Amino acid sequence: QVQLVESGGGLVQAGESLRLSCAVSGTIVSFTVMRWYRQAPGKQRELVAVITSSGNTNYVDSVKGRFTISKGNAKNTVYLQMDSLKVDDTAVYYCNAVIITTSYWGQGTQVTISS
Numbered sequence: 001q002v003q004l005v006e007s008g009g010g011l012v013q014a015g016e017s018l019r020l021s022c023a024v025s026g027t028i029v030s031f032t033v034m035r036w037y038r039q040a041p042g043k044q045r046e047l048v049a050v051i052t053s054s055g056n057t058n059y060v061d062s063v064k065g066r067f068t069i070s071k072g073n074a075k076n077t078v079y080l081q082m083d084s085l086k087v088d089d090t091a092v093y094y095c096n097a098v099i100i101t102t103s104y105w106g107q108g109t110q111v112t113i114s115s
Contacts, residue, residue: 002026002104004095009109014087016113020080022095022106030073032099036080038091038111045094049080062088085113 008020020036033052039045049069050058057069068081078095092108 002097002099002102004097004104004106006093006095006106006109009093009111011112011114012085013114014085016085017081017083018085018111020082020093020095020109020111022078022080024076024078024095024097027097027099029071029076029078032097034069034071034078035096035098036069036078037094037096038089039094039108040088040091043091046091048093051078082111085111087113087115089113 003025005023006020008018012018031053035050036048037045038048048060048063049067051069051071059067066084070079072079090111090113092110094108095106097104
């Protein structure tokens with residue numbers, strides 16, 4: 001059974017940084033395409049960052065240059081380093097893995113940015 005557990009969210013001021021973690025069990029992170037999504041109140045869930053099995057990354061335009069997705073293969077964990085945070089980054093952040101045809105989600109971690 002694949003399980004994803006996010007952590008690292010919190011309340012910070014604009015301009016500060018946070019690092020989110022997604023601890024993965026039931027699959028090997030280094031072989032899996034991993035994604036971070038976020039959902040702000042009243043908005044649809046949005047794909048924020050992707051990292052492939054070969055380590056290629058892609059980001060939504062609004063976070064390019066500020067967010068970095070990475071894998072910690074030894075800990076089977078995926079990270080999202082978020083720098084220069086903005087109020088508009090406030091959302092619940094979710095980790096995601098699609099294995100064959102099944103999409104797995106974590107429970108989410110709240111990120112709140114104050115001005």
